[in-house]
Amino acid sequence: MAQKITPRATDYSQWYIDIVINAKLADYAPVKGCMVVRPRGYALWERIQQGLDGLFKATGHVNAYFPLLIPESFIKKEAEHVEGFAPELAVVTHAGGEKLEEPLVIRPTSETIIWSMYKKWIQSYRDLPILINQWCNIIRWEKRTRLFLRTTEFLWQEGHTAHATSAEAEEETLRMLGVYRTFAEEYMAVPVLHGVKTDSEKFAGAVRTYCIEAMMQDRKSLQAGTSHYLGQNFAKAFDVTFQTKDKTLDHVWATSWGASTRLIGAIIMAHSDDKGLVLPPRLAPIEVVIVPIFKNETKDAVVAFARKLRDTLAADFRVLLDEDDQNTPGWKFSEYELQGIPVRLEVGPRDMEKGQVVAVRRDTGEKAFIPVSEAGATLRALMQAIQTSLYQRALKFRTDNTFRARDYAELGKFLDDPGGFVEAGWCGDAACEARVKEETKATIRLLPLDKKETGGVPCVVCGKSARDIAVFGRAY
């Protein structure tokens, strides 16, 4: 078979690539570091978009669109911002056959162009808050790329909000972090830690960066969403002020938050197995595939039966009926397992006689015979069970691979064997953080938001009293 998935145990990286390519989620593009999102990958992205967009709208946000091209001078206005992004910028220097007066940066993120506009739109506290999100593509020139996880161009959403007070902006930052957390856990079935980044890991231009982090099956961490409290940094850089209720002038307070097609990588690496993709029902573009099983003489009857079943289910489920008579049922079973469709229904002559169908779960392989009359209700329950089970399994995996290190030697030991998240005391000094990174390749993924008491433990590196319990891990 041409379609062969390298087992996870043999080569995890190759397994991931094999899934993406063989499940036809994406393919390599002619330009280095770029990928084509194929229809099956894009359908998944559309499900993600719908889910997130619904949550954004429910929290009062609206969508808009800002340009791809940003004057180079804009990027340079916020000192930290330019320093952070300079190495990964793609810049247009020529257009219309002429050299441009001012080079145009292809957006790596849109804070600058958006805040240049907010300056025009905001005069009074009455203009606030502004709660805008945009869905778009961005370009960051990456040295080392991986399908969905890190590509030169990628799709994402970026929310940019403007507020009258610091407290309001802080509240918004945390609200959106909560939205990401809800989405990851309830839609993607991926449990996440939520917390704040250390200064060395925070967004260039932010006061504070919050994030959600998920553990993949190789025990590495994947940052799945970020929410930034920007303070007045961009308002000051773009001179965006407003008149307050008590007639004073103040700079506007800001947030920004984003999640990208990387979420697809998270879903793949959290749930899939050596047979292929495993998708959470809530986000699966197709929830149920019906595979009719027939011989020439039984084909008409079985297909008619299957079509009726499909038409019944179509009202409540995203369902596909595969009537193809060239591939064998066995071939189809493998193919749809590779594609990650949560439930397969097999219907053959024997089932038809008994008025039943065979339901097979993608996640466990478990088979059940269910009466056709109860198919809808049973499927509904099955989807819920799969969704819950995927989450619980991922949560157990994370719990089983989260450790508490008492000293530096233990930190290194846990990171190497078996790997995973390691909680340890941290004094807050960047030097201690840097030493861990240098010597173990692990970073502080976050400082948990639901703060754990340090209990008087020392910093795992220097031994001074710890300010926080930090979560260390190797990351994508």
Added chain:
RNA sequence: CGGGCUGUAGCGCAGUUGGUAGCGCGUUCGGUUCGGGACCGAAAGGCCGGCGGUUCAAACCCGCCCAGCCCGACCA
């Protein structure tokens, strides 16, 4: 951007001391099949990643470039 591996039919690979390329799967056509990746027969499919060099002659030797993967440095 450094170190390593790889690049030959759509995919996976073979190709001897340099002599203009082969296997499996897939594809197309015909037929038989069909409850876990079916079988028989026939056929199509190649600028050997690209450019340059050595040679009477290069998939093979040399140089440069490009791409992919892995390991580092940098990042969603």
